[in-house]
Amino acid sequence: MREALRVAVAQPLCVPYDVTQNAAAHAAAVRSAAARVVVFPELSLTGYELGAPALTAGDPRLCPLAEACAETGSVALAGAPVPGEGGRPHIAMLAVDGSAISVAYRKLWLGEAEAGRFAPGDKPAVLEVDGWRLGLATCKDVSVPQHQVDTAALGVDAYVAGTVMAAGERVLQEERAGRIASQYGMWVAIASFAGATGGGYTECAGRSGVWSPDGALSVQAGTEPGGVVSAPLR
Numbered sequence: 001m002r003e004a005l006r007v008a009v010a011q012p013l014c015v016p017y018d019v020t021q022n023a024a025a026h027a028a029a030v031r032s033a034a035a036r037v038v039v040f041p042e043l044s045l046t047g048y049e050l051g052a053p054a055l056t057a058g059d060p061r062l063c064p065l066a067e068a069c070a071e072t073g074s075v076a077l078a079g080a081p082v083p084g085e086g087g088r089p090h091i092a093m094l095a096v097d098g099s100a101i102s103v104a105y106r107k108l109w110l111g112e113a114e115a116g117r118f119a120p121g122d123k124p125a126v127l128e129v130d131g132w133r134l135g136l137a138t139c140k141d142v143s144v145p146q147h148q149v150d151t152a153a154l155g156v157d158a159y160v161a162g163t164v165m166a167a168g169e170r171v172l173q174e175e176r177a178g179r180i181a182s183q184y185g186m187w188v189a190i191a192s193f194a195g196a197t198g199g200g201y202t203e204c205a206g207r208s209g210v211w212s213p214d215g216a217l218s219v220q221a222g223t224e225p226g227g228v229v230s231a232p233l234r
Contacts, residue, residue, distance in 0.1 A: 005132045007158070007187075008035035008230035009208035011194040011221055016047040019061045027068035030076055035230040037075050037129055041193040041208075042107075042139045042162045043091060044079040049198040050117055054081045054089040057101040062094075070098030075129055077104065077191075079138065079162045081118070088119040093136050093162060095127055105136035109144045113199065124151040127160075132233060135186075137161035142190070148180055158187035158233060165192055165205040167223070173205055174217070182215030187233045195225040 012025040046052035095104035106121030135156035194206030209220035221227030
């Protein structure tokens with residue numbers, strides 16, 4: 001029997017383009033979460049600013065986040081633009097732990113504005129933590145049934161996503177998460193941006209949460225920035 005995996009979803013206050021400030025906020029969230037895995041929203045390290053420069057895994061501004069993960073034994077899944085081939089970057093999910101920073105996933109399904117700058121990833125991805133297989137997703141991926149089909153086919157235990165959604169989409173976000181959980185019999189964890197960010201998002205949805213495999217909501221944050229909640233996956 002595997003031990004339970006505690007997963008947190010965080011929606012820290014994000015300063016547009018300021019990776020230094022945002023990495024510090026991520027580090028604080030990791031320390032307060034007391035969880036093995038801490039999930040952050042889409043492009044959380046830069047804000048949803050489609051013109052933000054791409055980050056490399058070796059960027060020294062990420063050191064405070066890596067240090068927090070080393071202290072707590074956590075794996076942080078943070079959103080950032082990363083370099084890609086041919087000069088077009090990707091919207092990515094970085095996996096940060098005490099020993100390394102790596103690109104864990106590149107967003108497959110891009111929004112219309114995103115496609116003008118970013119290249120899509122080429123395949124779904126799984127991150128294994130303590131024997132738990134976490135299928136990774138970013139924002140629009142969550143609305144595309146084919147993404148869930150392809151990710152579930154990899155034998156995942158949980159579907160883990162970082163998103164940016166408007167305040168008026170809160171109910172939609174929750175309905176999707178519950179449906180995916182119950183349809184595929186897997187845990188769903190969604191870290192959803194709170195507050196304001198770029199791309200015209202003057203008020204984001206927040207309400208990050210974790211849903212159990214029967215589709216029931218296990219835990220949920222509020223609508224304001226700064227929330228961190230967690231639940232044990234069993």
